Amino acid sequence: MHNLGRAALAAMMIVGAGTAKAQITTLVASPPRKNEPAQQAAAQQREKVAQDSVARVAMTGMKEWVDSASAALAIRPDTVPTTSDTAVGTPRAATSPAPKSDSSASGRTSERQPEFTDGARAPNTATPIAAIGLAGVVLILTGMAMKRRERTARVRVRG
Amino acid sequence: MMGGLPRHPLDARRAGSTAVIVCGALLLVGAATSVARGAIARDAARARWAEIEAGRAVAGAKLSAGGARWSEARGTPVARVVVPRLGLDEVVVEGVGNDELRAGPGHMIGSALPGDSGTSVISAHRDRHFHALGRIAMGDTVVTESARGTVVWRVSRIRVVNADDPALDVRTTPTLMLTTCWPIRYLGPAPDRLIVEAVPK
Numbered sequence: 601m602h603n604l605g606r607a608a609l610a611a612m613m614i615v616g617a618g619t620a621k622a623q624i625t626t627l628v629a630s631p632p633r634k635n636e637p638a639q640q641a642a643a644q645q646r647e648k649v650a651q652d653s654v655a656r657v658a659m660t661g662m663k664e665w666v667d668s669a670s671a672a673l674a675i676r677p678d679t680v681p682t683t684s685d686t687a688v689g690t691p692r693a694a695t696s697p698a699p700k701s702d703s704s705a706s707g708r709t710s711e712r713q714p715e716f717t718d719g720a721r722a723p724n725t726a727t728p729i730a731a732i733g734l735a736g737v738v739l740i741l742t743g744m745a746m747k748r749r750e751r752t753a754r755v756r757v758r759g
Numbered sequence: 760m761m762g763g764l765p766r767h768p769l770d771a772r773r774a775g776s777t778a779v780i781v782c783g784a785l786l787l788v789g790a791a792t793s794v795a796r797g798a799i800a801r802d803a804a805r806a807r808w809a810e811i812e813a814g815r816a817v818a819g820a821k822l823s824a825g826g827a828r829w830s831e832a833r834g835t836p837v838a839r840v841v842v843p844r845l846g847l848d849e850v851v852v853e854g855v856g857n858d859e860l861r862a863g864p865g866h867m868i869g870s871a872l873p874g875d876s877g878t879s880v881i882s883a884h885r886d887r888h889f890h891a892l893g894r895i896a897m898g899d900t901v902v903t904e905s906a907r908g909t910v911v912w913r914v915s916r917i918r919v920v921n922a923d924d925p926a927l928d929v930r931t932t933p934t935l936m937l938t939t940c941w942p943i944r945y946l947g948p949a950p951d952r953l954i955v956e957a958v959p960k
Contacts, residue, residue: 713833713856716870716880719925722938722952723855723867723882726922730886731947733790739783746776754769 793861797887800862801850808836808850812904834859837866838873838905840881840937845891845899855882864888864937871933874907878930885940885949892955893943901935901957910935912957919951926954933959 714723831837833854841848855865864883871877883889901912912935919941920926927936935957940949 713854713868716867716878716927718927718929720867720927721923722920722926722954723860723865723880724922725855725860725882725884725889725938725940725952726948727860727884727886727940728947729790729793732786734946736783736786736788736790739779739786741783743776743778743780743783746772746779750769750772750776753772757769 797861800858801888804834804836804850804852804862808839811836811906833868834862836863838881838903840864840873841902841904842891842895843900843902845894847889847891849883849888851881860884867927870927870936872907873903873905873935874910874933876931876933878927878934878936879903880927880936880938882938885943885945885953889937889939890943892937892939892953893941895937895955900960901937903935911960913960914955914957916954916956918954918956920954922950922952924952926952 714720831853833852833856835853836850837853838851839849840851849864851864851866852859852862853866853868855867859865860883864881866872867880867882870880873879873881883892885893895914895917897914897917899914901914903910903912910933918926922940926938937955937957939953941951941953942949943953
């Protein structure tokens with residue numbers, strides 16, 4: 601009798617557990633409602649707008665920064681820059697065409713060239729080559745003198 | 760066993776002297792490389808100028824009528840300047856940037872071509888192409904050749920100005936201005952500029 605009762609209790613627990621599991625599953629993973637995609641899309645849209653606003657502000661700042669840097673460095677792009685909605689104004693250096701160059705000049709970096717105008721300064725013709733060469737000679741002579749001293753000291757140590 | 764000088768200071772001294780010699784050698788190699796590149800560029804400019812002289816008619820067609828602003832690619836030979844008394848004979852390239860001045864005297868962009876009306880500015884390094892310019896004197900003869908033809912000039916004014924002074928001015932008459940750094944013999948960036956002005960004879 602006891603065995604039968606235990607078997608019945610076990611069967612009830614198994615069945616009850618299965619039912620309870622099904623109920624819990626229903627509560628936890630309920631099927632998506634029909635209007636949820638729309639809500640998600642709206643939320644995503646709001647998030648995207650917010651991100652776009654942030655990105656727009658950031659890109660505008662970057663554009664101004666790049667423009668100022670390019671104007672300061674006189675960078676002349678070879679291609680016409682694409683316009684963007686964040687462009688406040690096109691810098692003068694970007695609109696000016698790239699300087700005409702031959703094959704020998706194609707590999708050169710854009711270099712600001714002084715142009716002749718009334719009251720212009722004489723071009724900078726200073727060159728550090730002589731100073732560099734002299735510095736090299738001085739360093740070599742100094743190094744040789746140091747080596748000679750070191751050898752002399754070694755001979756004294758051995759002696 | 761441990762008598763005399765310790766071994767470590769000698770090793771350090773040997774390493775230090777080697778490093779100093781290597782640094783000096785690197786500086787020398789860098790300077791020599793720059794000079795060699797200049798020589799190669801100078802030869803290339805001379806060869807190109809010879810080609811241009813051979814096809815002078817074609818080069819002349821590039822000139823705009825009425826002595827308007829000269830326009831040519833940077834680095835292109837545009838003229839030749841000769842000072843017979845000093846033995847100076849150089850091919851002038853367009854532009855006064857580092858690359859152009861390495862190849863030879865540079866014709867300042869925007870200035871007139873020698874032979875045109877207006878100021879023609881030609882600049883070069885004092886320790887290379889215009890080294891002899893330090894010995895120029897009033898009345899010396901300067902000869903220029905360009906697509907405008909050959910012009911014989913007479914040195915009419917020699918002056919030394921500060922590097923920051925507005926020394927170049929627009930003239931309506933043909934004027935040749937040869938500029939370089941001053942003093943000619945000076946270690947490091949020279950503070951002044953030598954400006955030699957010449958007018959057609």
